[in-house]
Amino acid sequence: MTQNFSQPWGKNRALHKAYEAALNAAGLKRNHVSADGSGGRTWAAMLKTFGYIYQDPSGLLIPAKAGLKILAGEKVVDNVRKQIMTLQIPNAYFLSPGFRPAFAAGFRIRPARFLIRLVNEPVLSYYVTKEEITFCVLSAQRDNQLDEIGERILQFRSQTPREQNTFKQEVAAQYDHRERSDSGARSFEAVHGDVAHTFMLIADYTGLAHYIRGQALRIYPPDSAATAETLQNWEARYPFNTRYLFSLERMAESNGLDVDSYKASRYPAIKPATNTAKHAAKIQKLLSASFPDAASVPEAALTEVLAHEFPPDQAVQIAQSLKQNSADYQGISPEFAAGYLNETDDRAFEDKTGAVFAALGFEVIMRPRPAAPVATEIEILLKYGQNLCGIIDAKNYRPKFTLSAQLASHMGAEYIPNYADYQGAALQFFGYVTARDWGGARNLDKITAIAQRAVPDRPISGMMLSAATLLGFLDYCLDSQIPADERAALFVRAAQNQAFPTVAALLQAAGRH
Numbered sequence: 404m405t406q407n408f409s410q411p412w413g414k415n416r417a418l419h420k421a422y423e424a425a426l427n428a429a430g431l432k433r434n435h436v437s438a439d440g441s442g443g444r445t446w447a448a449m450l451k452t453f454g455y456i457y458q459d460p461s462g463l464l465i466p467a468k469a470g471l472k473i474l475a476g477e478k479v480v481d482n483v484r485k486q487i488m489t490l491q492i493p494n495a496y497f498l499s500p501g502f503r504p505a506f507a508a509g510f511r512i513r514p515a516r517f518l519i520r521l522v523n524e525p526v527l528s529y530y531v532t533k534e535e536i537t538f539c540v541l542s543a544q545r546d547n548q549l550d551e552i553g554e555r556i557l558q559f560r561s562q563t564p565r566e567q568n569t570f571k572q573e574v575a576a577q578y579d580h581r582e583r584s585d586s587g588a589r590s591f592e593a594v595h596g597d598v599a600h601t602f603m604l605i606a607d608y609t610g611l612a613h614y615i616r617g618q619a620l621r622i623y624p625p626d627s628a629a630t631a632e633t634l635q636n637w638e639a640r641y642p643f644n645t646r647y648l649f650s651l652e653r654m655a656e657s658n659g660l661d662v663d664s665y666k667a668s669r670y671p672a673i674k675p676a677t678n679t680a681k682h683a684a685k686i687q688k689l690l691s692a693s694f695p696d697a698a699s700v701p702e703a704a705l706t707e708v709l710a711h712e713f714p715p716d717q718a719v720q721i722a723q724s725l726k727q728n729s730a731d732y733q734g735i736s737p738e739f740a741a742g743y744l745n746e747t748d749d750r751a752f753e754d755k756t757g758a759v760f761a762a763l764g765f766e767v768i769m770r771p772r773p774a775a776p777v778a779t780e781i782e783i784l785l786k787y788g789q790n791l792c793g794i795i796d797a798k799n800y801r802p803k804f805t806l807s808a809q810l811a812s813h814m815g816a817e818y819i820p821n822y823a824d825y826q827g828a829a830l831q832f833f834g835y836v837t838a839r840d841w842g843g844a845r846n847l848d849k850i851t852a853i854a855q856r857a858v859p860d861r862p863i864s865g866m867m868l869s870a871a872t873l874l875g876f877l878d879y880c881l882d883s884q885i886p887a888d889e890r891a892a893l894f895v896r897a898a899q900n901q902a903f904p905t906v907a908a909l910l911q912a913a914g915r916h
């Protein structure tokens with residue numbers, strides 16, 4: 404219907420209705436086309452929910468790698484199973500601006516994985532019914548509520564029919580704002596029972612649990628140990644995806660990776676004598692606070708940070724082990740991302756911005772002193788290529804930084820001339836990295852014009868982007884396995900006096916998309 408995804412889907416009701424009609428013709432849904440195309444949007448929403456496609460800011464539907472593999476008929480079962488098992492809340496679709504109503508804060512759950520773990524509980528006799536899923540399981544918001552939901556199911560099973568009916572009425576009133584009545588409970592069950600049934604079917608598709616029609620979702624006791632081990636393996640390979648912290652598009656692309664493209668991002672086993680949960684947690688905490696991507700950090704820098712908590716010899720051994728296994732855990736640390744994007748200390752925000760640029764392959768000099776005896780100092784100077792450099796002004800303003808005419812004049816007339824040829828490196832670009840939103844992008848051109856008077860031998864252009872977009876760009880580079888020196892060059896190509904609200908916009912300016 405989209406002519407190989409070339410026609411915009413967003414707000415295109417004619418296309419939504421045409422898609423619904425095509426589904427009818429294929430016998431995939433009942434023969435009805437809604438007046439406003441809502442049926443087509445619902446089916447597209449399911450594809451978005453499971454990460455087969457996502458919608459870009461222009462309204463185009465973009466097929467993820469898993470979706471493309473399924474279209475090509477490659478490893479269909481493996482890829483569908485992977486998308487079921489990595490389904491999570493929140494995900495890129497549920498967090499998108501057009502999703503209504505918005506999910507409450509606090510969700511952090513993989514629904515299918517949670518349900519299968521629940522069914523595999525001996526205390527529940529290795530089964531959960533559709534009724535129990537509807538009134539007990541669907542209230543879960545976090546993966547760590549397994550015991551709580553299990554106890555609720557056991558309580559429900561121990562009740563008399565009258566007590567169970569009262570329980571259902573309370574659930575309907577609490578979670579769906581229905582009246583506390585028998586009719587309200589029946590209405591709640593009719594609506595949410597369909598959701599429960601869907602989860603039973605997709606759990607069955609994974610092969611880890613079995614849907615017994617009219618009865619329950621079951622795991623046979625002899626299979627329990629193997630199921631638990633398989634779930635552990637899924638947890639190790641596919642941890643919770645936190646890319647929504649900095650880019651919904653990057654999250655959609657990552658969640659939609661096919662089974663052969665996905666790379667884990669956990670720290671590997673640390674040798675020699677430090678391979679314990681306690682030491683691993685300490686190592687991860689130390690490195691995650693300092694580096695967005697520890698895999699790209701030189702061994703000496705890792706050793707220096709580890710030496711704050713470990714004896715010198717042990718710090719060296721751990722750093723060596725990490726570097727030897729760096730390909731196994733490449734990726735942005737969720738802890739670093741959360742800390743950086745919520746940083747309240749201005750100096751720490753500058754340091755973390757510098758750490759991201761270091762991961763992008765730049766040689767980072769924090770707060771360099773200009774050769775001239777002036778008081779004006781830039782926060783970050785980036786060396787790259789053959790004696791080239793750029794300067795970055797990190798602005799930890801919340802909720803918004805506005806590039807005023809005065810600030811533009813300050814950059815063009817002071818910062819740029821002061822660092823035009825820093826230690827033999829010719830200044831080529833400038834940039835602003837903001838904590839959140841930004842304004843005044845039109846003044847980027849004014850900076851270039853002002854700087855031209857002091858540095859007439861070359862035009863110096865700039866850019867403005869948020870910390871989230873900067874992290875998203877690094878995430879793209881890591882996922883695409885772009886070498887460090889090429890990452891820096893790719894970033895510099897986007898310095899065209901533009902502000903970038905998304906990673907996609909930055910990549911487009913750099914000529915990557």
